Amino acid sequence: xxxxxxxxxxxxxxxxxLLAVEDREDRKRILxxxxxxxxSVGQIIPLVGPSGTGKSTLLRxxxxxxxxxxxxxxxxxKDIHDYPPPFLRTRLGxxxxxxxxxxxxxxxxxxxxxxxxxxxxxxxxxxxxxxELEQVGLPRKLIEEDIxxxxxxxxxxxxxxxxxxxxxxxxxxxxPTANLDEESAELILNxxxxxxxxxxxxxxxxxxxxxxxxxxxATPYRLEAAPKEEKADD
Amino acid sequence: xxxxxxxxxxxxxGLAAGFVVLAGILSxxxxxxxxxxxLIGAVRTAAQLGLAGIALKTVFGLNQxxxxxxxxxxxxxxxxxxxxxxxxxxxxxxAIDVIGSMAVSAFLVSILVTGVVVGSDPWWRxxxxxxxxxxxxxxxxxxxxxxxxxxxxxxxxxxxxIEMRLSHGATAHESIxxxxxxxxxxxxxxxxxxxxxxxxxxxxxxMTGQLLAGADPVDAVKYQVVVMxxxxxxTTIASAMALLLARRRVFTSDHTLKPGx
Numbered sequence: 001x002x003x004x005x006x007x008x009x010x011x012x013x014x015x016x017x018l019l020a021v022e023d024r025e026d027r028k029r030i031l032x033x034x035x036x037x038x039x040s041v042g043q044i045i046p047l048v049g050p051s052g053t054g055k056s057t058l059l060r061x062x063x064x065x066x067x068x069x070x071x072x073x074x075x076x077x078k079d080i081h082d083y084p085p086p087f088l089r090t091r092l093g094x095x096x097x098x099x100x101x102x103x104x105x106x107x108x109x110x111x112x113x114x115x116x117x118x119x120x121x122x123x124x125x126x127x128x129x130x131x132e133l134e135q136v137g138l139p140r141k142l143i144e145e146d147i148x149x150x151x152x153x154x155x156x157x158x159x160x161x162x163x164x165x166x167x168x169x170x171x172x173x174x175x176p177t178a179n180l181d182e183e184s185a186e187l188i189l190n191x192x193x194x195x196x197x198x199x200x201x202x203x204x205x206x207x208x209x210x211x212x213x214x215x216x217x218a219t220p221y222r223l224e225a226a227p228k229e230e231k232a233d234d
Numbered sequence: 235x236x237x238x239x240x241x242x243x244x245x246x247x248g249l250a251a252g253f254v255v256l257a258g259i260l261s262x263x264x265x266x267x268x269x270x271x272x273l274i275g276a277v278r279t280a281a282q283l284g285l286a287g288i289a290l291k292t293v294f295g296l297n298q299x300x301x302x303x304x305x306x307x308x309x310x311x312x313x314x315x316x317x318x319x320x321x322x323x324x325x326x327x328x329a330i331d332v333i334g335s336m337a338v339s340a341f342l343v344s345i346l347v348t349g350v351v352v353g354s355d356p357w358w359r360x361x362x363x364x365x366x367x368x369x370x371x372x373x374x375x376x377x378x379x380x381x382x383x384x385x386x387x388x389x390x391x392x393x394x395x396i397e398m399r400l401s402h403g404a405t406a407h408e409s410i411x412x413x414x415x416x417x418x419x420x421x422x423x424x425x426x427x428x429x430x431x432x433x434x435x436x437x438x439x440x441m442t443g444q445l446l447a448g449a450d451p452v453d454a455v456k457y458q459v460v461v462m463x464x465x466x467x468x469t470t471i472a473s474a475m476a477l478l479l480a481r482r483r484v485f486t487s488d489h490t491l492k493p494g495x
Contacts, residue, residue, distance in 0.1 A: 063401060064489075064490065065401075066490075067488075085489040086400075086404060087403065089400065089402065090402070096394070096397075096398070096401075099398070100394040101395070101398070102395065102399075102412065112402070116402065116403045117408070118405065162402075166402060
């Protein structure tokens with residue numbers, strides 16, 4: 001096999017991508033200048049830019065929650081539209097700013113995704129779950145706890161543990177630490193950085209604050225607003 | 235009809251209108267400001283039921299299959315429209331889903347009941363088929379309305395949770411399964427509760443009507459039991475069908491919840 005090593009290590013590639021949202025009158029508004037981006041193994045890219053430029057929309061487009069206006073996104077060299085969406089989403093783990101849970105215990109929370117057909121792996125055993133919880137600084141006894149009784153920071157850490165147990169290849173993090181206490185935020189950042197080091201992993205992390213961006217990685221990717229449409233002379 | 239049947243004259247009905255006048259005087263005394271609504275309601279009761287009576291008398295008298303068919307379809311259409319009117323959120327195409335599920339469940343159950351259980355010949359004999367169909371539609375209308383209302387508002391309010399499941403690799407169906415289950419349960423609750431208390435607190439309207447018309451209580455009871463079972467079946471079938479059809483309306487082919495629900 002004679003494959004380009006650079007292409008080998010590229011997990012996600014975004015080519016001349018345009019994203020649009022529809023306003024109330026069903027008119028499309030282009031959000032950004034064309035996006036070109038490469039995410040390679042071991043990389044963690046902070047995604048920055050003014051609000052309304054579609055940072056969240058870009059992550060959502062990567063897992064096909066949002067349609068693509070123009071251009072394309074490749075995962076492992078293949079267009080994301082060539083994967084069934086459920087399978088694609090087990091490979092690209094999207095983490096929301098506010099986590100959601102089906103009511104139940106932490107154990108049930110961690111096991112829930114393994115009932116889906118697209119999740120081909122066996123459900124993790126108790127050791128694997130406890131281990132994952134401890135890696136985000138949560139005590140093992142928490143596994144019996146009702147998820148709704150946890151604090152915001154603990155919930156978000158459970159959400160990260162749940163995502164990592166699915167063994168995704170890429171993490172797409174939509175400001176996961178925006179509303180959290182410092183300790184939880186740090187535990188999440190450290191866990192993600194550690195996860196990147198082990199295995200062929202990478203991540204994109206939407207960040208609003210400069211200090212967090214600097215902690216994540218040296219070079220952020222900046223989204224820029226699309227130029228305002230010029231008014232027709234009439 | 236048995237001997238105990240007492241026919242009412244128009245004068246008797248007119249006397250009963252005195253009760254409405256009494257209610258009107260009371261609401262005037264207490265300044266409820268609803269005398270007008272009360273009067274309109276009373277007039278509508280007489281007019282609508284009068285029209286229904288004329289329609290039924292005609293249909294019963296002519297005893298024609300096509301006429302029964304037209305009336306039945308009109309009833310299904312009206313019930314479907316009412317179920318839709320009760321929805322705040324209406325995805326495109328839902329009217330067909332609702333009317334379709336009502337038609338399938340109501341016709342299926344009412345034909346089985348008149349043809350097999352009651353054994354009327356022909357199965358569409360108007361005095362049996364039309365009232366049974368009416369009862370089925372009235373109740374499944376309730377079931378569908380509650381189920382869909384629950385389902386569609388969950389699609390809006392529980393969006394984050396549904397997207398969470400999708401983001402973990404759930405298919406559209408897997409992601410919304412708990413919502414479908416919960417909605418169907420809600421739609422079935424009224425009839426389940428009704429079956430639990432029937433005869434204890436009050437006698438159902440149909441049975442009361444039969445007793446007033448002089449029917450044997452045992453016969454009336456048998457009919458009422460059949461009717462309850464029939465309503466339970468029709469409500470469940472109609473709500474389940476409407477939910478399964480509505481489920482397709484809220485997702486795109488990308489296994490994503492449609493925006494703007």
